[in-house]
Amino acid sequence: MRINVLQHTPNEGPGMIEDWANAHGHPMVTYHPYQFGHLPNADETDMLVILGGPMSPNDAQPWIKQERTLIQTLRSRAVPMFGACFGAQQISKTLGYEVTKAPAKEVGWAPVYRQSTVIPGIPAELTVLHWHEEMFEVPTAAQLLFASERVTNQGFVLDHRIVGLQFHLEPRANNVREMVVNDYPYIQGSQLNQTAADILTMPVLAANQRALFHILDYITADN
Structure with missing residues (x-):
């Protein structure tokens, strides 16, 4: 199974998603559309990972809209997709839902609370890394998967094939350091x-x- 990853900033990589891919023997290819402007071919994508980034799905860069075309194609084929932060927002936007300012800017560690037991093994509470000030609207056909005290829409699951999370589960400790060292001004106002x-x-x-x-x-x- 070929996993294609869409990375949107140098300091937010796949992290532990790569560990999972390696453990299962799945080849993983990372694309940087914000820099190089091209995306994977849908026919060569068995799973798509859409990572975070400083941009918004509401921005006008052509590659942002091209990503949503790819997401729509893969959804029609029931290809597994996982979105983190901007990636989850892109999935929601692709399905026709709004991405708006969140009730609170969240940057740092804080708990999220499980809202559905559809995925086995998920604990009732997780302390996770937040790095966002926008949020997605949960698609009507999806189940709310996680919520936090400040922002209800923290995660959704759709069709047994798609999960979008507003927060980050994927960073290893060195990835967190990279995010903080390079993007520390963003912490202000959280x-x-x-x-x-x-x-x-x-x-x-x-x-x-x-x-x-x-x-x-x-x-x-x-x-």
Whole structure:
């Protein structure tokens, strides 16, 4: 199974998604459309990962709209898709739903709470990395998967093949450092009231990797 990854900024890579791919023997190819302007071929995509980034789905860059065309094609073929932050917003926008300012800018570590038990093995609460100030609208046909105290729409699951998360489960500790070192000005104004040092001090919990792996196993079951 070929996993194609859409990465949208140098400091937000696939992280532990790569660990999952390697553990299953799946080849993974990473594309950088924000820099090079081209996307994978739908016929060569057995699973699509859409990562985060500083842009909005509401921006006008041509590659952002081209990504949504790819997402629509793959959805029609029941290809597994996983979106993180901007990636989840792109999926929602593709399906005709709004991406708007969230009730609170969340940057740092904070809990999210499971809202559905459709994916086995997901704990009732996870402490995860947030790095956003926009949010997706949950598609009507989807189930709300996670919520937080400040932003209800934190995750959704659709058709047993698509999961979008507003937060980040994928970063390893070194990925968190990379995000903080390169994008620390973005922390200002977050309602989580954490400093760069606070964010770096918090360890990446093993529960996050387990939850991520359960999600990826779920959307790729029988593939």
